[in-house]
Amino acid sequence: MSTRTVTIGSTVGLHARPAAIFVKAANEAPMPIKIAKEGGAPVPANSMIAIMALGAKFGDTVELSAEGDGADAALEPLAELLAKDLDAEPSS
Numbered sequence: 001m002s003t004r005t006v007t008i009g010s011t012v013g014l015h016a017r018p019a020a021i022f023v024k025a026a027n028e029a030p031m032p033i034k035i036a037k038e039g040g041a042p043v044p045a046n047s048m049i050a051i052m053a054l055g056a057k058f059g060d061t062v063e064l065s066a067e068g069d070g071a072d073a074a075l076e077p078l079a080e081l082l083a084k085d086l087d088a089e090p091s092s
Contacts, residue, residue, distance in 0.1 A: 002071035004064045004079040010086045013057035018086035023048050025081055029074040034065045045078070 010018040026033045026045035034042035035054065038061045043050035045064065056062055062082065064075050 001065055001067045002075055004075045006062055006064065006079045006082040008056050008058055008060045008062060009083045010088075011058050012087050013060065014051055014054060014062075014082075019048060019051045021086050022078070022081055023051055025078055029066070029078070030070055031066050031068045031074060033074065033078060036063050036065070038062065 008014060012018060014022065023046055026035075029045075033045035035045045035051070036042040037054050037056050040054070042063075042065060043054065045051065054062070064078055064082075066074055
């Protein structure tokens with residue numbers, strides 16, 4: 001299993017727009033991705049409801065995990081997304 005520990009960079013946390021951007025990216029991964037808030041149970045990263053329920057705020061630490069060939073490559077861009085202030089990024 002591959003993992004990445006990331007500090008949430010969005011000033012609003014994983015709420016609304018940043019969560020939607022992350023979920024969209026997680027849905028494009030070639031395998032299921034899980035995300036867990038420090039000390040919490042992992043949830044599917046491709047579920048908007050699960051991501052919002054995490055209650056991850058700016059500065060919180062989360063762990064991404066995936067299994068299988070290419071897991072490291074799949075986690076890297078997701079970790080980079082979470083570390084950015086996605087609410088400050090221009091809309092695409």
